[in-house]
Amino acid sequence: MRVVIADDVMLLRSGMARLLKDAGVEVVGEAGDADALMRLVSRFEPDAAVVDIRMPPTHTEEGIMVAHRIRAEYPQTAVVLLSQYLEPRYAERIFADQPGGLGYLLKERVSNIGVLTDALQRVVEGECVIDPTIVGRLMGRRRAGSPVDRLTAREREVLALMAEGRSNAGVARELGISERTVEAACAQIFQKFGLAQSANENRRVLAVLELLRG
Amino acid sequence: MTARGDAWRAADPVFGRGALAAGVATAALGATVVGLALSEHGIELAPGLSTPLALTGFAGLVVMVVTAWILQSDRPGVAIGLSVVIVGLVLPSWTAWDWMPDRIVPILQAAGPMAVAGAIHVGVGWLRLAGRLRAALATVYVLAAVGAALIAVGYNPLADPGCVFTCIDADPVAGSMVTTRVAVVATAALLVIAALVAGWSIAGGERIPPLLRAGALTALVLLVAGWVGRAVWWADAVPAVAWVAAQVPAMVLLPAGALISWRTARRDRIVAERLVTELNEAQTLGRSVDGGHAAEFALPGEDRWVDSDGHDVPVRAEGVANVVALGADGESAVRIWSGPRAPAPALDAISTSARVALANAWLTAVIRARTKDVQDSRRRIIRASDAERIRIARDLHDGAQQRLISASLHISVAVNRIPIQALERAQDAIGEALAQLRSLAHGLGPEPLGTEAMSTALDDLARESGISFVFDMGDITLDDDVAIAIHAAVRSVLAHASTVGTQDVRAHVVRLSTDRVELRIEARGPSALDTWDESSIADRIGAVGGLMSVRSASTRLLMRAELPCAS
Numbered sequence: 024m025r026v027v028i029a030d031d032v033m034l035l036r037s038g039m040a041r042l043l044k045d046a047g048v049e050v051v052g053e054a055g056d057a058d059a060l061m062r063l064v065s066r067f068e069p070d071a072a073v074v075d076i077r078m079p080p081t082h083t084e085e086g087i088m089v090a091h092r093i094r095a096e097y098p099q100t101a102v103v104l105l106s107q108y109l110e111p112r113y114a115e116r117i118f119a120d121q122p123g124g125l126g127y128l129l130k131e132r133v134s135n136i137g138v139l140t141d142a143l144q145r146v147v148e149g150e151c152v153i154d155p156t157i158v159g160r161l162m163g164r165r166r167a168g169s170p171v172d173r174l175t176a177r178e179r180e181v182l183a184l185m186a187e188g189r190s191n192a193g194v195a196r197e198l199g200i201s202e203r204t205v206e207a208a209c210a211q212i213f214q215k216f217g218l219a220q221s222a223n224e225n226r227r228v229l230a231v232l233e234l235l236r237g
Numbered sequence: 238m239t240a241r242g243d244a245w246r247a248a249d250p251v252f253g254r255g256a257l258a259a260g261v262a263t264a265a266l267g268a269t270v271v272g273l274a275l276s277e278h279g280i281e282l283a284p285g286l287s288t289p290l291a292l293t294g295f296a297g298l299v300v301m302v303v304t305a306w307i308l309q310s311d312r313p314g315v316a317i318g319l320s321v322v323i324v325g326l327v328l329p330s331w332t333a334w335d336w337m338p339d340r341i342v343p344i345l346q347a348a349g350p351m352a353v354a355g356a357i358h359v360g361v362g363w364l365r366l367a368g369r370l371r372a373a374l375a376t377v378y379v380l381a382a383v384g385a386a387l388i389a390v391g392y393n394p395l396a397d398p399g400c401v402f403t404c405i406d407a408d409p410v411a412g413s414m415v416t417t418r419v420a421v422v423a424t425a426a427l428l429v430i431a432a433l434v435a436g437w438s439i440a441g442g443e444r445i446p447p448l449l450r451a452g453a454l455t456a457l458v459l460l461v462a463g464w465v466g467r468a469v470w471w472a473d474a475v476p477a478v479a480w481v482a483a484q485v486p487a488m489v490l491l492p493a494g495a496l497i498s499w500r501t502a503r504r505d506r507i508v509a510e511r512l513v514t515e516l517n518e519a520q521t522l523g524r525s526v527d528g529g530h531a532a533e534f535a536l537p538g539e540d541r542w543v544d545s546d547g548h549d550v551p552v553r554a555e556g557v558a559n560v561v562a563l564g565a566d567g568e569s570a571v572r573i574w575s576g577p578r579a580p581a582p583a584l585d586a587i588s589t590s591a592r593v594a595l596a597n598a599w600l601t602a603v604i605r606a607r608t609k610d611v612q613d614s615r616r617r618i619i620r621a622s623d624a625e626r627i628r629i630a631r632d633l634h635d636g637a638q639q640r641l642i643s644a645s646l647h648i649s650v651a652v653n654r655i656p657i658q659a660l661e662r663a664q665d666a667i668g669e670a671l672a673q674l675r676s677l678a679h680g681l682g683p684e685p686l687g688t689e690a691m692s693t694a695l696d697d698l699a700r701e702s703g704i705s706f707v708f709d710m711g712d713i714t715l716d717d718d719v720a721i722a723i724h725a726a727v728r729s730v731l732a733h734a735s736t737v738g739t740q741d742v743r744a745h746v747v748r749l750s751t752d753r754v755e756l757r758i759e760a761r762g763p764s765a766l767d768t769w770d771e772s773s774i775a776d777r778i779g780a781v782g783g784l785m786s787v788r789s790a791s792t793r794l795l796m797r798a799e800l801p802c803a804s
Contacts, residue, residue, distance in 0.1 A: 032639050038646030045653050082635070107634045107642075107675070131671045134645040134664065136653065 101146035126152035152188030255313030258320035297488025314362025325352025347389035354381035360439035360453030384424035391415030452494025456487035547605025702735035710746035
């Protein structure tokens with residue numbers, strides 16, 4: 024897998040690059056701001072970009088904007104956004120339109136390289152990945168009449184892990200149940216969310232989008 | 238609002254000195270008419286004068302009496318001056334009556350010099366008589382009185398070659414010491430001195446209306462010239478007749494000047510008072526004054542002018558300002574700017590009630606300006622506090638947190654290559670430190686909140702509290718500090734509602750006008766909603782120029798706040 028990294032703190036960039044290289048990921052470029060990142064993406068067309076949300080010049084939401092640009096202009100490049108703190112409203116903005124190929128993790132999560140590489144793998148495959156902490160908050164803040172209310176406790180657990188970017192096997196491992204049980208729960212979730220089978224739509228992504236909407 | 242009298246003129250009662258003087262003048266003129274009717278000469282007013290000229294003079298006297306009555310309340314000084322002129326002019330004519338006792342004739346002649354003093358009084362009587370002006374007028378009256386006394390004790394019509402009226406042998410009481418000629422010459426000299434003493438007061442009195450000033454000065458010159466002519470051409474009867482003839486234009490010019498000036502001033506005063514009324518109404522209704530005028534108010538102790546809303550006004554490059562000081566200290570002042578087509582209002586002549594209204598408008602503007610200053614100060618303090626909290630939060634995120642994450646990453650690199658348990662423990666410790674730091678830093682400083690972001694942020698808060706929450710602010714755009722104040726208010730109510738077990742909170746922001754919005758937060762719950770402490774929220778809302786009110790009962794809380802917004 025070929026990735027580029029964008030973070031204005033050089034020490035973090037280099038640490039992350041070292042970790043990814045050690046995990047067998049090819050880091051083809053590092054950028055300190057959004058413009059430099061776009062140039063790298065344009066030049067190398069990587070499989071994924073790891074992007075800090077707050078970057079120069081305003082240190083507010085440059086990362087979100089550049090992520091949407093990358094997804095619009097280079098759809099083959101997935102993006103994992105990193106944030107220093109929990110902000111569910113960031114999640115809603117990031118995944119508002121098309122959550123496939125996008126991930127949102129807490130920055131400190133990347134020190135566990137397994138989490139980062141797993142997330143990169145999932146977004147490259149077109150799914151979306153949301154930090155477990157944020158998923159926990161999203162699960163707890165549903166509006167009245169939300170379709171999530173119609174799910175059973177087990178289905179909610181499966182949906183939460185799905186939102187974190189776990190595969191069916193990963194979900195099964197985490198919950199200590201069989202993959203068939205997970206598949207059955209997924210089918211129930213899709214049915215309760217009204218997501219009909221379609222070749223062009225990633226129902227796992229649409230289910231997570233429903234969770235984001237509350 | 239009436240248009241009668243300003244502060245000093247209002248002190249003169251309606252039937253005061255002006256009315257008394259006008260009454261005396263009316264009586265003198267009435268007596269003249271009666272006397273003429275009883276005289277063997279019929280209605281011949283003065284020997285040597287043509288009838289049209291004499292009738293013009295008589296008409297002038299009538300107009301003077303009428304003018305004295307009109308002005309007796311508004312401008313009593315002018316009315317008194319006119320009355321003195323009337324008496325000074327008509328009393329000498331009484332000597333023509335054949336039944337008048339001879340001993341009285343010199344006394345009647347003695348009234349003549351007083352007409353000169355009266356003409357001066359008409360000019361300066363427009364102004365408030367104080368200080369040097371009062372002293373000058375007193376000097377004039379003393380000089381005229383001395384002249385009158387000389388005429389009374391030394392003038393014998395029979396010894397006057399230019400005797401105009403009945404030239405009897407009056408045998409004045411001091412005739413042996415003061416000859417008739419000496420009396421006339423000395424009186425003329427005294428009147429010249431009086432004219433010089435007071436003439437500059439009239440000529441230099443910028444606040445005397447030009448027409449009145451011109452009329453008074455012309456009348457003064459004509460009357461004094463008559464006396465000087467008689468003194469210089471003593472043996473010639475022509476100047477004496479000319480002296481009487483010269484009185485005629487004086488009789489016309491004096492009342493005409495006074496009457497027109499009074500009329501003009503009254504009109505200007507009404508315009509000014511209407512402007513003051515408009516100013517008060519506009520201030521109450523929060524709009525600007527119409528008619529091409531702009532009112533500005535001086536702030537005491539500062540070189541600042543503010544508008545009726547208390548906002549600082551820019552320096553004007555053009556236009557005319559009429560400034561009126563409301564107090565003796567000069568610190569309370571109002572100025573009205575007039576556009577190129579609008580006349581400058583006569584603010585110095587407005588009535589007492591209008592002056593009080595103007596003072597109220599000034600006071601209101603000053604209070605608004607001071608309130609705004611305090612509000613600006615509060616806003617600056619809150620902004621500084623917010624900025625400092627944001628800076629601290631940013632320092633934590635961008636400094637300590639980044640370094641810890643960086644350290645954690647590098648430890649991970651090391652652990653991946655050489656697994657060491659101590660390093661793994663260090664990494665766990667860093668993870669805990671990061672979680673604590675994140676919790677500490679996040680929410681420390683308020684971030685600028687857009688409409689959508691605020692709605693989402695508040696939804697998050699409510700959902701975390703498990704409260705049924707509705708927030709709606711349409712597409713209203715707010716300044717950052719107003720958005721932060723609204724966010725803080727809703728957050729505070731939500732936090733309180735959560736504490737007391739309330740399930741339902743609704744918050745709406747609606748536009749009241751182009752520059753004001755209303756925040757309305759309503760919470761319903763089982764109990765204790767009235768224990769919400771709104772003081773910090775009231776401070777924050779006040780600091781951004783808002784007003785807040787709270788109505789609460791145990792089961793219901795209603796908070797309303799009016800706030801400024803971008804138009």
